[in-house]
Every structure is written in structure tokens, then in C-alpha cells.
Amino acid sequence: MKIAIGSDHGGFALKQELIPFIEKLGFDVKDFGCPDENSVDYPDVAFAVAEAVAAGEFSRGIIICGTGIGVSICANKVKGIRCALCTDETMARLTREHNDSNMLAMGARIIGSEAAKGIVSTWLSTPFSKGTRHIGRISKIEKYEA
């Protein structure tokens, strides 16, 4: 599975730690930046990752900023993206099971790197539960988007 990852300066250090971690889990990872801790605007990175996922170039996307809020707001503006801001593994599991989220947002100033690793591995390994009620609710999101 191909994973797109991106961050602003606030999430840069966490992104650098997560890339080898995700690769060790067996996934291909493409880094959409930012390339260092110099200040960038989180919408630029979040839209680039979200558009690549929406276009089908990547199965999933992971985006990180200081709080995770800015990048998640941006990603959820892109048609076809269901981005979940997660602060623990329960949220990561439930958003895969219930929302079939295709993007994960995290806040590097909110959670530590061990928590982030747990969230990422749970989110990447949990399947959508495909229950009728969940499919119907996602269809309503897709109808609204259309």
C-alpha cells in the first residue's frame, strides 16, 4: 500500500520519525514535505497530500501540523477525502471501522511520538467494518459532496 505523508514545520520532526517507522511496517511512503523546520503554510502541504490521495495515486494520506486541526480542515475540503484527526488509538481504530477514513491528521504539539506510532499502526492495520449502517452514512457524505 502506498502512503503519502506531509507536514508543516510544526509537524516536521514527528514526520521524520514516522517515515522509517511506516516503512518498517511494510508500506511505501512518499514525503510531500516540508523539507525542514523553516516555516511553511500548512494548507499548501495538506492540499497536495489530499489531492494525491483523492486522485488515487496513494491509498492513504497522513498529515501533521502543530495541532492537526489546520491540516484536517484543509484535507476535508478535497472531494473524496475523509480525514480523521486522532489523538489516541481508539479514535484511529473507530475512524477506520466506521468512517473508512482515507487520511489521518495528527498534532505534533498535542501528542508524543510513541502515541503517534500507535495511532499510525492501528489506523493502517484496521479494516473498514463494511456494516450497512456505516456504508449508508458514508454514502450520505458522498451525496452531499456531489
Ligand code: RB5
Ligand atoms: C503553525 O504555527 C500552526 O498554526 C500549525 O502547525 C497548526 O497547528 C495549525 O492548525
